[in-house]
Amino acid sequence: xxxxxxxxxxxxxxxxxxxxxxxxxxxxxxTNSYYYSWVRQSPGKGLEWMGYIYYSGMAxxxxxxxxxxxxxxDNPNNQFFLTLTSVxxxxxxxxxxxxxxxxSDDAFDIWGxxxxxxxxx
Amino acid sequence: SSELTQDPAVSVAxxxxxxxxxxxxxxxxxxxxxxxxxPRQAPVxxxxxxNTRPSGIPDRFSGSNSxxxxxxxxxxxxxxxxxxxxxxxxxxxxxxxxxxxGTRLTVL
Numbered sequence: 001x002x003x004x005x006x007x008x009x010x011x012x013x014x015x016x017x018x019x020x021x022x023x024x025x026x027x028x029x030x031t032n033s034y035y036y037s038w039v040r041q042s043p044g045k046g047l048e049w050m051g052y053i054y055y056s057g058m059a060x061x062x063x064x065x066x067x068x069x070x071x072x073x074d075n076p077n078n079q080f081f082l083t084l085t086s087v088x089x090x091x092x093x094x095x096x097x098x099x100x101x102x103x104s105d106d107a108f109d110i111w112g113x114x115x116x117x118x119x120x121x
Numbered sequence: 122s123s124e125l126t127q128d129p130a131v132s133v134a135x136x137x138x139x140x141x142x143x144x145x146x147x148x149x150x151x152x153x154x155x156x157x158x159x160p161r162q163a164p165v166x167x168x169x170x171x172n173t174r175p176s177g178i179p180d181r182f183s184g185s186n187s188x189x190x191x192x193x194x195x196x197x198x199x200x201x202x203x204x205x206x207x208x209x210x211x212x213x214x215x216x217x218x219x220x221x222x223g224t225r226l227t228v229l
Contacts, residue, residue, distance in 0.1 A: 037218075039164075046223040047156070047164065047207050062217050096163055105152045106211065106218055107169035114163055 002026040004097050004112035011118050012091075018084040018117060022097030030055045030075045035100045037108060038071065038082045040093040048093075052100055053080055087119045124212050125153075125221035132227040133198045141224045143191045143208030151215070153191035153208040155184060158223075164207065168193055195226075203228045 008020035022036065029036060037052035053059040053071040061069050065084075073080040084091060094116050098108040125145040133139035143153050152171045156164035166175050168184040171191075181202075183194045191210070195202055208221040 039220075046205075047158075047209075047220040049209070049218045049220060052218070060216065062219070101169075104173075105154050105169050105171075106209070107154045107166055107175075108156070108164070108209070109166050109169075109175060111163040111165070 002099065002110050004099065004110055006095060006097050006112045006115035008095075008115055008117065010116060011120065012087055013121050014088055014119055015086055018082070018087050018091065018119075020082040020095055020097075020115065020117070022080050022082075022112060024078045024080070028075075029073065029078050029080065032056070033101070033103070035102060036071075036073070036080045037098045037100050039096045039098055039108070041096070041114075042090070042093045050082065050084075089119050091117070092119045093117060125208055125210060125219055127206075127208060127221040127224045129222065130225045130227070132229055133195070134229050135200065136197055138194065138196045139198055139226065140192050140194045141206050141226065143193075143210075143221045144189055145210065145213075145221075146189055147210050147213040147215075147219075148186060148189045148191050150213070151211040152186055153184075153210040153221075155191075155193045156207045156209065157202075158205045158207065159203075167206075198226075198228050200228050202226060 035052045038050040051061040059071045070083045094114045096114045097112045099110040154169035158164040172184045
């Protein structure tokens, strides 16, 4: 059974770049049957989709984050990454990685436990 | 702001039936999937492909789509169903995914 685990710095200074890693175990990410996504949740707020990426490197991002967000993938090490530039306090959130099924209405069927990121000086 | 609209809060008496709805133009063309999130936990997929439950999700959960509205129904709600529920689908342009704002379900 595939499992996802987020990791990264818990504290980032304003204007700096946030970088998170999602490590995948239990199966290879190198298949077009799935894509891999990041979702965040600000304190007390709802879920926000941040983008998804296929193992080929093809990625899609929401308009609200275009220009600041970038996803990448490391197939040999079964990891994918989130990079968010020019962070502000509004980027303080719980960040999740998830597996998406493009042939099943984009269902996110496996999630990591999430990692908390605080943006503060 | 999301193009998918959900009621912020809904309540149901224990054992009764409740329907949580999600409205958006994109739902005319794309099905929604539904996630349950309990405090301090990751979301869990509870419904996809209109009315398909992942393994382990009780059959009291069902889903449907009609026009621009997707619905998640819990028939015989249990105390453990108390949670936030989010719909997710593609937007009307089909290029992007989006979540609804979420519905907090209280089981009385």
